[in-house]
Amino acid sequence: xxxxxxxxxxxxxxxxxxxxxxALEQAGVIEGYSARLNAARLGYGLRAIIRVNLSSHGQRKxxxxxxxxxxxxxxxxxxxxxxxADYVLDVRVRDLEAFSDFIHRHLLPQPQVAQVRxxxxxxxxxxxxxxxxxxxxTSDPG
Numbered sequence: 716x717x718x719x720x721x722x723x724x725x726x727x728x729x730x731x732x733x734x735x736x737x738a739l740e741q742a743g744v745i746e747g748y749s750a751r752l753n754a755a756r757l758g759y760g761l762r763a764i765i766r767v768n769l770s771s772h773g774q775r776k777x778x779x780x781x782x783x784x785x786x787x788x789x790x791x792x793x794x795x796x797x798x799x800a801d802y803v804l805d806v807r808v809r810d811l812e813a814f815s816d817f818i819h820r821h822l823l824p825q826p827q828v829a830q831v832r833x834x835x836x837x838x839x840x841x842x843x844x845x846x847x848x849x850x851x852x853t854s855d856p857g
Contacts, residue, residue: 718730718732718733718736721736754807758809759807759808759809760809760810761807761808761809761810761811761813761814761835761836762805762806762807762835762836762839763805763806763808763814763833763834763835763836764803764804764805764806764833764834764836765803765804765806765818765822765831765832765833765834766799766800766802766803766804766831766832766833767780767800767801767802767803767804767822767828767830767831768799768800768801768828768829768830768831769801769802769827769828769829770826770827770828770829771827772801776827777795779825779826779827780802780825780827780828783821783825784802784804787817787821789806789807789808789813789817790804790805790806791805791806791807792804792805793805800832814833814835818831818833
């Protein structure tokens, strides 16, 4: 959005919007800008959520798994979580064959992986990124 369009939306001058945006970027509140690509239209029609349990725990095993995650672009998001899994992965691939290949040739052979449970996403109801504007504090709570 341009500063002029933003200024109309929030009732500030374009120069004020520019200064405030720059301040938010400098403070790290705005981390960057990106284009949202439609994965299905680009040929990546299968999305899966994979829950992974490691065989044992320790810094080396966690670091090894983190390197595995970083090396595989199919893994779009990865989270260390509490609950019945150690990690949850959001994976995008072209089709079921590519998903099977990822699971059997890449994920399961990892020596630190003990158990994998996956769900195929049938329909996306909501897929927002970042923080909703209504959740952003308007004043400093401290």
